[in-house]
Amino acid sequence: MIDAMSRYDPSAFPPFAVTVDLVVLTVREHELCALLVRRGEPPFQGYWALPGGFVRPDEGLGEAASRELAEETGLRAHSGGGQATAGAHLEQLATYGHPQRDPRMRVVSVAHLALAPDLPTPKPGGDARGARWAPVSELLGPGPADRDPLAFDHALILAEGVERARSKIEYSALATAFCAEEFTVGELRRVYEAVWGVALDPRNFHRKVTGTPGFLVPSGGTTTRQGGRPAQLFTAGGATVLNPPMLRPDS
Amino acid sequence: MIDAMSRYDPSAFPPFAVTVDLVVLTVREHELCALLVRRGEPPFQGYWALPGGFVRPDEGLGEAASRELAEETGLRAHSGGGQATAGAHLEQLATYGHPQRDPRMRVVSVAHLALAPDLPTPKPGGDARGARWAPVSELLGPGPADRDPLAFDHALILAEGVERARSKIEYSALATAFCAEEFTVGELRRVYEAVWGVALDPRNFHRKVTGTPGFLVPSGGTTTRQGGRPAQLFTAGGATVLNPPMLRPDS
DNA sequence: GATCATAGTCGTCTTTCTGACGATAAACAC
């Protein structure tokens, strides 16, 4: 047993590196996509990886994740209180610290999950390295054995981030984080359909979201950008938890 | 922006200490209780704190948490697959790394949540320092301003662990982790009542839990240890998620 | 301009689930 003297003894701690890795998700063309960057040096040189980097000595974990997100996408993150939809939602996901996850040294990575609206730039960030939005369906699941694996344990981190997003939009209003500031009920429905990979009944969905107090606030205008009859425009209401929740079919 | 060369550069990382802290919860006498240990040295000497300690260079985060849990309580933890109720449930909670959370140096703590059945020993562990089960109602909420504060940011960690437990028994079968291997429906109901701090209708609760496939498996026997009519004994079924969930009243 | 396709919105019906609560059953205390 570690005795009391060594519990927080600052002179005898084992050396660790601490990083943040980001699972940045968005919905593009009816598909849930994750942001990947290409590694420029070993190990895993040339592999696609989640964006991330070292936590600096004077910044918190959330600050580091927010900084990395801004560097990669230009988005300003707001964790917690979710009223405005401009900017991205950011929350801590989980921490990964298997002793061998980095072949060179002991690295503990605090993964974060970011949900962003569809960004205008196909290749985000001003980064000289490659960066792309990859459909998660091509990265996870029983795909072809010849697909490019992600660096480190990033496939595991991505999978847990995607599952977190899928489950979180059930009982929270977070799906609006994937939308622009103003959006229609149909656009919000297509977000759910893309994240869950299912088709939802437009009539029941409309009844559900417009009947949940605080979820949507009519902004007054209408749009026909989706074709068909003009649709009412909404902004995200102050509600953060949905009661009752939006349940995934079958699951 | 951190360039590609420094992303995982092992020769230039800032030094961090990495610890695990444990939120160990149990139900004792109709109350949700957390395990606390008394600190024997500064900082926060004499304060009550969550059990925890350094992650060793050759062990993973979950291993470190499991080891600390065994050292403090003698429980063998099993994360993930929850069939047997002997031993405790253990899962990662969140990671806390504010630069100033430890006054001496940069410490990142990976908090874990453990759910344990009521242990026979009132003061668990063979530890010479003090250790106790404290009702969470005395530690959190708008209590008297003169109560003992916890060391470091452990009150925050405890609050998030308690909230995680409260929400997780809604949609998972984890409440059985608070019970002995064999338990009655009434005992399981008292677990929910203690964790949520509410009273539940025994008839509706019985209908709900016995009607959820895979939640409870009759073990054949009966018991009168709660008084009254003999109650059927159950063990935890293989189900991990409850569909539909057990919803907290009002919330 | 009439017709068609598309998307949005309002209703209806049936089934399922919940919350409130009555009633019965089987033990123990006296």
Place this chain on the structure above:
DNA sequence: GTGTTTATCGTCAGAAAGACGACTATGATC
């Protein structure tokens, strides 16, 4: 026996969800 306690089964009204019909308002096409 009577009373108390806990367990278990049933009933009923209201809420919510899934399936789906019907109507509306726009742009596209003939």
